[in-house]
Every structure is written in C-alpha cells, then in structure tokens.
Amino acid sequence: MSSEPSLEKAATSSIRTALGLGGVLSVILGILILVWPGKTAMVVTAIIAIYAIIAGLVYAALGIFSSSKGGWARIGHILLGVLFIIAGVVAFTNLGATTAWLAAFLGILVGIMWIIEGVVALSTLGDAPSKGWTVFFAIISIIAGITLLFSPLWGAVVLWWLLGISAIVLGIIQIFRAFSFGK
Structure with missing residues (x-):
C-alpha cells in the first residue's frame, strides 16, 4: 500500500519532465525556425534525405534477403529501395x-488542399448551421489556396514562420503545463 503513492509521485514526475522537455524542444525548434529559417529548412530536408536513404536500404535488403516473397515482390522492393536511395x-x-x-x-499542396476545403465547405452549405460563416470560411480558404498556387515559395515561407511561432507558443504553454501538472 505504501508503494502506491510513491509510484503515483514517480509517474507524475515523469510526465512533468516529459512535458517540460517537450516544451523546451518545441521552443528551441521555433526559435531556430524564426532565427535561421533557411538553415533550419535545410536541416529538415537533410533529415528527410537521410530517412530516404535508410528506407531505401531497408527496402533493398527486404528484396534481396527475403526468401518468403515472390520474384516480382522482391524485384519491386529492390527497385523501390534503389529509388529511395x-x-x-x-x-x-x-x-x-x-x-x-x-x-x-x-x-x-497546401494551396490545393485549401481550395478543395473551400469548395467542400460550399458544398455543405445546405447543412451548415451558420451559412454566413461557412461562406466566409470557404471564400477565405479558396483565396488563400489560389494565392499559394501563384506564389508557393512565398506561401511556404509564411507557413514556415507560422510553424515557428506556433512551436514557440505551444512550447511555452507545454512548459507551464509541466510546472502545474499534478498540483
């Protein structure tokens, strides 16, 4: 019986630590995005490239070493692996x-999704509880999507900055949650 409170205290402490670390990492990521947007984007691209190479090696190995797969499946895995690499x-x-x-x-991609989201909102206008807000949302979504299609790099920069700002704000909130969790 005496171990239950200490187990609960340890679990609470672990959750607080995880929340705090997650918050600090989020703030650091957000600051890096805002201070060095290009360099941070290049790091993200490098991480994606590393993932592609590792995934390619795994797919190629599956194709080469898997004796349970048929010939075409093995060839497909090898080709997919080579493409990833x-x-x-x-x-x-x-x-x-x-x-x-x-x-x-x-x-x-985001521009296309926003245009589709706006069109879908208009298509559900008959079921919408607030037709005015639905039309407003749809128009803003379609205009934002078209804007992104005509200037995708500018749009990506704005979205990247919004991601950085969001990461900082959410990280700070997470840190506050860590201090108040379990109290």
Whole structure:
C-alpha cells in the first residue's frame, strides 16, 4: 500500500519532465525556425534525405534477403529501395535546391488542399448551421489556396514562420503545463 503513492509521485514526475522537455524542444525548434529559417529548412530536408536513404536500404535488403516473397515482390522492393536511395543522394547533392523544391511542393499542396476545403465547405452549405460563416470560411480558404498556387515559395515561407511561432507558443504553454501538472 505504501508503494502506491510513491509510484503515483514517480509517474507524475515523469510526465512533468516529459512535458517540460517537450516544451523546451518545441521552443528551441521555433526559435531556430524564426532565427535561421533557411538553415533550419535545410536541416529538415537533410533529415528527410537521410530517412530516404535508410528506407531505401531497408527496402533493398527486404528484396534481396527475403526468401518468403515472390520474384516480382522482391524485384519491386529492390527497385523501390534503389529509388529511395537515389532520391536521398540527389537531395544531398544540392540541399539548397531540394529545400526550395520541397517548399514549393508543400506550398502547392497546401494551396490545393485549401481550395478543395473551400469548395467542400460550399458544398455543405445546405447543412451548415451558420451559412454566413461557412461562406466566409470557404471564400477565405479558396483565396488563400489560389494565392499559394501563384506564389508557393512565398506561401511556404509564411507557413514556415507560422510553424515557428506556433512551436514557440505551444512550447511555452507545454512548459507551464509541466510546472502545474499534478498540483
């Protein structure tokens, strides 16, 4: 019976520590994004490239060493592995260009999603409890999406800055939660 309070105290302490560390890491990431946006984006791109190379090696190994898979499945795994490895190596050969390409790609992707979100909001107008807000949201979403499509790099920069600001704000909130958790 005496071990239950100490176990609960240890669990609370662990959760507080995890919340605090998560908050501090979030604040650090947000600051890095705001202070060195280009360098931080390049680091993220490098991490993605490393992931691609590792995933490629795993897929290739699955294709080469898996005796339970059929011939076409093994060939498919090997080809997929080679493609992942090539993508990772190409990304590393010009990290700056790859970062810009990823930013443009994400800007276009978010732009398309916002346009679709606006159209879907308009399509549900008949069921919307507040038609005015639904139309307002749809118009803003469509305009924002079109803006991103016409200038995806600018849009990606704005989204990157918003991510940095959000990371700082949420990190600070997380740190406060760590201090108040369990009290």
